[in-house]
Amino acid sequence: MAISFLDRERSIAAPGFSRWLVPPAALAIHLSIGQVYAFSVFKNPLLALQGADGAVWSLKEVGYIFSIAIAVLGLSAAVFGAWLEKAGPRRAMFYAAICFGAGFQIAALGASLHSLALIYLGYGVVGGMGLGLGYISPVSTLIKWFPDRPGLSTGLAIMGFGGGALIGAPLGNTLMAYFKAAGHANPIPLTWITMGSLYFLFMMFGVFTMRVPPPDWKPAGYVPKAATGLVSTHNVAVEQAWRTPQFWLLWIVLCTNVTAGIGILEQAAPMIQDLFKGRITPGAAVGFVGMLSLLNMAGRFFWASASDGFGRKATYFCFFTLGPVLYFLMPYTGSDHINSVPLFVVLACLALSMYGGGFSTIPAYLKDLFGGFNVSAIHGRLLTAWSTAGIIGPLIVNGILDHYKTAGLNRLDGYRLVLYIMASLLVVGFIANLLVRPVAEKYWMRETLAGAVDAPAH
Template sequence: MSPPVARPGWSRWLVPPAALSVHLAIGQAYAWSVFKPPLESALHLNGTESALPFQFAIVMLGLSAAFGGTLVERRGPRWAMTVALVCFSSGFLISALGAWTGQFWLIVLGYGVVGGIGLGVGYISPVSTLIKWFPDRPGMATGIAIMGFGGGALIASPWSAQMLESFGADRTGIALAFVVHGLSYAVFMSLGVLLVRVPRTETPVAGAPSTVSGAQVSARSAVRTPQFWCLWLVLCTNVTAGIGILEKAAPMITDFFAGSTTPVSASAAAGFVALLSAANMAGRIGWSSTSDLIGRKNVYRVYLGVGALMYLLIALFGDGSKPLFVLCALVILSFYGGGFATVPAYLKDLFGTYQVGAIHGRLLTAWSTAGVLGPLIVNWIADRQEAAGRHGSSLYGLSFAIMIGLLVVGFAANEFIRPVHPRHNVPAPRKDADVARQQPESA
């Protein structure tokens, strides 16, 4: 299935809404923490176990993006969006069966494995197309679309909480909530499938710089460069630091202020998750657009350096001030979202547009790794601390120290990134032939 080529006069500003319809849906993944407490109660799970569906989803996101990146480049964004729709919606329906029957492994399979494939294919589906439509502002273009993934929980978090309140937080109520999610997202994502178009030429906007100038590196060559692996480490550490808060956001803020005179209610915790989603979303468009002005390396210096400072402030003073805790968490999540939205443009700067979608897919294995590391560090340490009789903010001190160390490592890796040596470029005759051969596939 190939998307139709845009007719003459087609506005490139219709493409970001198509991408947003998919990314807003799959961004529900960031609202998983709303389901953690009811699942733990209904199925008798601990925090580490209830994180498994989310962890598997992120692992499968990275793996499906890595292995499917070249296929997405070849078959186009419409095919990818259709695959994402089917997998993501089916994942919810399988999870509903698991919740209803009390079989947690079905929730892991549905939400984590099947739904995770939908996450990965859906996430990379518009990236290459957007960069070709907006060669003059790649950071802003990818930021507009990818902000939807960060903003998905802004809708899903209060929506899920309301459904659990209406249907009940038992197995039947959780199953009904999953069914509603699956069917609703199938309808919403179909809008993107119908709307998406590919540009008629490599330079869709008069006066915009050509997308085939400068470095042009194939995906196979890119993974053999030190720049790719330095950027992999940068993304992995930044994501680990952000996802560690995001996956456990609702119970974390409850734990931090459980002993205060004004403890955090379940509805307020869900509101905190929604705020984090808003910061995640705003960071994706705000910081990625900023990177077009100050450069990718400089903006990652902000993400990693200031991010480490925010974690330090939470660790030292977070349990004494709700505004400080919330503010620092919001800044960290804005960097987390900004890192995702900026990385496609960073890849374009380093490797060109030749196979940027496939390279991006391979880089997202860093997200898979972080999706395991972040929740594992926070949940495993919190469970052990709780078993030792500790409570409140003391559950998270060690994990926050680890996050600071990881961000410092990522900061150093970013400093080692240099322009890619021209020997890695695709030879011009072969590149021209490949482009000519791939052109009919977009028709």
């Protein structure tokens, strides 16, 4: 689509433009695509749908919808990351809005026809491409606008993705209730049509307001920091970056942190109702999802901003030391043991704050190690860890819970096993983060006399 307004050159900021106008544009995109975190509010309604032959879908089949969306997010981010660096954030955000909005419309048709394949295609594949393009499109631009505070800048935008469920959960629940009261036996199709249209319009606000800084722009008074510890002043090209051990160590760091978080998020509403049988209503479960979203969002801003002060590696050290303890304790708060809803909510929310913080801190971690030249493309490839986690996490959760249900075992024991596995994964992440070292000089890009960057030093 050759629309000149979307060209990178047309989005260069005019003199006097305030860089603080860029985070709201990024937030408009991330608050929209972050709706995927509210998918759990649709799980029980989807499980209740019946086809013309009376067939219903299993928990595992419905769980694949979320898994496909997250998998395609990472894959599309990896594939289109390098293209985004050339095309610019505005064009990528525009295509993200089209894909994300269209994904809802296709999924709505699937829900109407009781076709799981169409829902996989719409919400999972097409919508997932919108997720991937929308997620990485503002990152490199924000880092260029805020070289003095890369953690804070990415935290400002990426916190919107974590907060998407804060809007998406009550919106989806309210729309389903409204259409059901209006006489629609299956309110999901009209709910998704409405949500897709609203999110498309909101994302277009981000498209129209996004700007990139002029070449060589720097904030007033900004002096680049000297290379210290893991912070390098050299750039590494994306083709070299993914060949370094640092890239794959961070891949493991992100994958383990995300898999553990998805273990709670993907099953949030049913989990709290099962752990505290009869004490939590569906409405309260939706409120719990919203609270997790709020802490997910707040954690993205808090932890990423804090990492500007005490470093990215130290931030992940906190995640991977405190996280396993939280996951280990969570099942003991259920009705068979302590039976404390507030304690479970506190533990889950703290764990989700670190889950969100992992997402927002990783772009700044990449910039520290590989420089800012190809950070969007490197970030895109690293998000394949998210794709992997989006498949592994729900497979572990839904597979174990389905087994316990089929075998007639205590479902609470199933949740305990799930959370123990997540705690173990965080220990693996701890080891990977501990092994991260500065990138070897042989991977650096050469600085030319004109100040541009060229091939690797070797």
